[in-house]
Amino acid sequence: MIPAARVPFVGEAACDHPTLGACIHARAPPIPLFVAIGYQVRTVGESTVFEWLSAALEQRAPLTRLEARGTVRLVLKGAGLEPASVRANQMQVVLERMMPAALTRRGVEDAEDLCRELATELRERGPQLPDADAETPYDVFERLDNDAIKRPKR
Amino acid sequence: MRLLAVAPLALFMITSLVVSVRLVMLWQRTRKLPELLLATAMFSSGFLAYAVATALKLLVPGSLELRRWLSLTMLTIECVGIVALIGFARQVFHRGKKWATAFAILLCALLALAVSAEVLTGEILRYSDSYPITGPYVPLGLAARGSGPAWMAFECFRYHAKLRRQRALGLVPRLVVDRVLAWGIGIGASAIAYAFAIGHRLLYGTGLRDHDWALGVASLLALISSLCIAFAFFPPKSYRRWAS
Numbered sequence: 001m002i003p004a005a006r007v008p009f010v011g012e013a014a015c016d017h018p019t020l021g022a023c024i025h026a027r028a029p030p031i032p033l034f035v036a037i038g039y040q041v042r043t044v045g046e047s048t049v050f051e052w053l054s055a056a057l058e059q060r061a062p063l064t065r066l067e068a069r070g071t072v073r074l075v076l077k078g079a080g081l082e083p084a085s086v087r088a089n090q091m092q093v094v095l096e097r098m099m100p101a102a103l104t105r106r107g108v109e110d111a112e113d114l115c116r117e118l119a120t121e122l123r124e125r126g127p128q129l130p131d132a133d134a135e136t137p138y139d140v141f142e143r144l145d146n147d148a149i150k151r152p153k154r
Numbered sequence: 155m156r157l158l159a160v161a162p163l164a165l166f167m168i169t170s171l172v173v174s175v176r177l178v179m180l181w182q183r184t185r186k187l188p189e190l191l192l193a194t195a196m197f198s199s200g201f202l203a204y205a206v207a208t209a210l211k212l213l214v215p216g217s218l219e220l221r222r223w224l225s226l227t228m229l230t231i232e233c234v235g236i237v238a239l240i241g242f243a244r245q246v247f248h249r250g251k252k253w254a255t256a257f258a259i260l261l262c263a264l265l266a267l268a269v270s271a272e273v274l275t276g277e278i279l280r281y282s283d284s285y286p287i288t289g290p291y292v293p294l295g296l297a298a299r300g301s302g303p304a305w306m307a308f309e310c311f312r313y314h315a316k317l318r319r320q321r322a323l324g325l326v327p328r329l330v331v332d333r334v335l336a337w338g339i340g341i342g343a344s345a346i347a348y349a350f351a352i353g354h355r356l357l358y359g360t361g362l363r364d365h366d367w368a369l370g371v372a373s374l375l376a377l378i379s380s381l382c383i384a385f386a387f388f389p390p391k392s393y394r395r396w397a398s
Contacts, residue, residue: 080319093323137313138326140188140246141334146388149179 048129049091049122050076050083056118061108075102085136088126095119159369162377163204169380170200173387191242195302196383199235199344203228210282211363221282229269229278229295236302237262239341243302247309261301268298286359293352300348303341310338328397333386340382347375 050072057068073083075098081090095115103111142148177193206228210221240258248254268291272278277291287293317331354368355361362368389397 078319079323079325080316081325090320090325093325097323134249135186137246137309137334138317138320138330140186141337142330143180143184143186143189144177144192144333144337144387146176149176149183 046083047086049088049126050086052129053091053095053118053122056121057103060114060118061103061111063106063108067106071102071106075099082136085134088122088129092119092122092126095122156366156369159366159373162373162380166376166380167201167204169384170196170204173383174201176387188242188246191238191245194238195235195242197235198231198238203232203235206231207281218279221279225278225281226273228281229272232299233265233269236265236299239302239306243306243309247313257305261298261305264298264301268295271295281361284360284364287355293355296348296352296355300345300352303345303348307338307342307345310334310341314338329389329394332397333389336382336386340379340386343375343379343382347372347379350375 054065054069054072057063057071058065061068063071075094076083076086079090079094079098081094086094096119099118100111100115103114108114174193174197177189177196181189181193206224210224210228240261244254244258271291272295275289275291277287277289277295279285280287280292314331314334317326317334320326321328321331350368350371351362354365358364362372
């Protein structure tokens with residue numbers, strides 16, 4: 001296993017923006033009518049946490065970039081999640097529950113330790129990671145409830 | 155017997171009306187497009203189009219011009235609802251994906267084409283009388299309009315499978331997982347009703363109301379649809395407690 005080094009978050013090296021990853025989530029200027037009815041423009045790309053974990057695996061496990069990204073993609077698919085919308089708290093659960101077995105199958109030694117390390121790092125840095133900017137179908141269906149009308153605005 | 159078969163259709167209309175009004179209230183609070191699209195779909199296709207269709211059936215002996223005008227109004231309202239449903243499926247499940255936008259545009263174009271063909275050939279009148287169809291336009295129109303609910307139901311079932319996997323990891327609550335399934339079944343029942351109407355038209359040429367058994371099947375589907383949508387939007391308190 002390659003010694004742990006801090007893996008930069010996507011966008012960190014690319015720009016000085018105070019919000020990590022802001023560059024990859026750059027938006028087109030909103031159209032007033034669309035904004036009025038609630039339309040949101042979304043740029044398609046992988047989430048920051050996906051990019052971070054892929055880069056971390058590439059650096060700390062004997063996996064190529066393609067293998068690391070492919071492994072994360074497959075594990076996320078197994079968990080019913082998508083690389084474009086996965087959030088830090090979800091990735092943490094995936095790291096703890098599913099990733100060790102997937103990495104072991106790919107011949108990574110000490111996969112348990114590596115995943116625990118990454119999960120701890122993610123827990124600490126998670127709040128700093130920008131979530132995918134667009135809402136997921138889950139967010140929509142979570143709202144489609146009579147009780148949501150009375151709920152305070154988030 | 156007829157009255158018994160019509161009751162679930164009335165229930166479906168009432169459910170659609172109530173849910174759409176509540177969805178508009180939700181949209182006023184959140185200002186998010188999915189709520190507005192679903193409210194439009196429920197109100198147009200589930201309530202208003204049915205109301206006009208009922209008026210149309212009561213006016214069967216009315217003038218040709220009146221029936222033509224009402225049929226066109228009904229189809230236009232229904233199409234507005236179906237377009238909103240297509241928009242919902244695209245906006246919620248595949249936002250930002252080019253293929254989904256292209257697919258949604260294709261479905262809308264097919265919808266416009268099918269309605270135009272029904273109007274131009276005069277087949278639009280077959281919705282208000284008991285004469286058999288003379289061309290493929292009515293089944294094609296039904297297929298085009300059924301594509302919206304079919305896509306939405308397919309996406310709900312697909313997403314429900316993903317949510318079940320997330321639930322196994324404790325990432326999502328049961329309430330939302332079941333809600334997605336209920337919407338899928340509710341909208342899917344509508345899609346099946348369209349498919350059933352197509353089959354009936356192809357076999358007999360006339361509308362469902364000419365056969366009591368066919369009306370019964372449509373009523374059963376309407377009942378399933380209204381119960382599932384009501385369950386999704388107004389889950390009972392006991393279920394809510396159990397699910398959480």
